[in-house]
Amino acid sequence: MDKSIVERFSKLDTTSVSDAMDSIGKPCGLLGLKPVNPGTVICGRAFTVHYTPCGEVKGTVGDYLDDIAAGDVVVIDNGGRDYCTVWGDLMTIVADRNKVAGTVIDGVCRDIPTVRKLGYPLYSKGCYMVTGKDRVFVDYTGKPVSISGVQVKPGDIIIADDTGVICVPAELEEKLIGIAESIAEKEGRIEAAVRSGASLKAARESVGYHSLQTKK
The missing domain is CATH 4.10.810 (Virus Scaffolding Protein; Chain A)
Incomplete structure (x- = not known):
């Protein structure tokens, strides 16, 4: 995919891109996501992750971070759940070490002191200490997900700043x-x-x- 377009989008704020999306009649705003670290920004291509509730057989919360390229953005669809987290200190440490561009979560996160100490770009719908282990598990990665009712596909461009988070579909990025x-x-x-x-x-x-x- 074209890295130069990501670089060009990185020089813009979310409001200009949102207005551009409005001009062609396409929704892009991921409502309700706010920065854990105000002042941090994200611009990169989406690596999508989907969580689902556990049943009798427990699944894993996932070691997908090992598969994410530097500069990509972790996009987690946890269905907006606020009763258990899907991101914490260990994931932040690994993502920061691997130069992941940031993380956005339709859900909540925890271990905020580590996130803030590292200055890691993390956007979520809140924070809560209860683990997602044995409550939710990763049932797939690398497929379309829904964040605040907006479809996000692998490779779409994610942009985030203090105003919020938006998704630019890859097929529309050049336009x-x-x-x-x-x-x-x-x-x-x-x-x-x-x-x-x-x-x-x-x-x-x-x-x-x-x-x-x-x-x-």
Whole structure:
């Protein structure tokens, strides 16, 4: 996959990319995910992981971290469960050592002191100390998952910052990058104009601000 496009997306914030996705009528926001370490950012391709509840036969919580390439993003679908965690200190240590770009979880995490000490980019729906072992297990990796009702496929681009987390489908990335860069450039022109004393109305009108994210 094209690494140069990931590099270009890494220079953008989630709001510009979200507006670009709106302009083509595609959902991208992964609602409810927040940074454990404010100020950390993520941009990389998704490595997907799916958890399901245990039955009589207990499954493993997974050693999939050994299979993730440096620069990729762990995307965990734990069905939004808040009663058990699927990420803790040992996984953070290994992911950080292996230069994984970050982790996003539709669910909760634990061992926050280690996550913060390492400055690891981790986004989740909260924290809770109860282990997922014998409660949930990994039933597959490398297939499409659902995060906050949005499909994430292996290889999709995940972008996260303090505003939230978004997913850019790989099949749309070449179309989206130019739109997002254009929106960011126009937002920059508006900012420069108002800092120079222009009215907000005039600055916005000069770049057609009110139609930037409107579906074409």
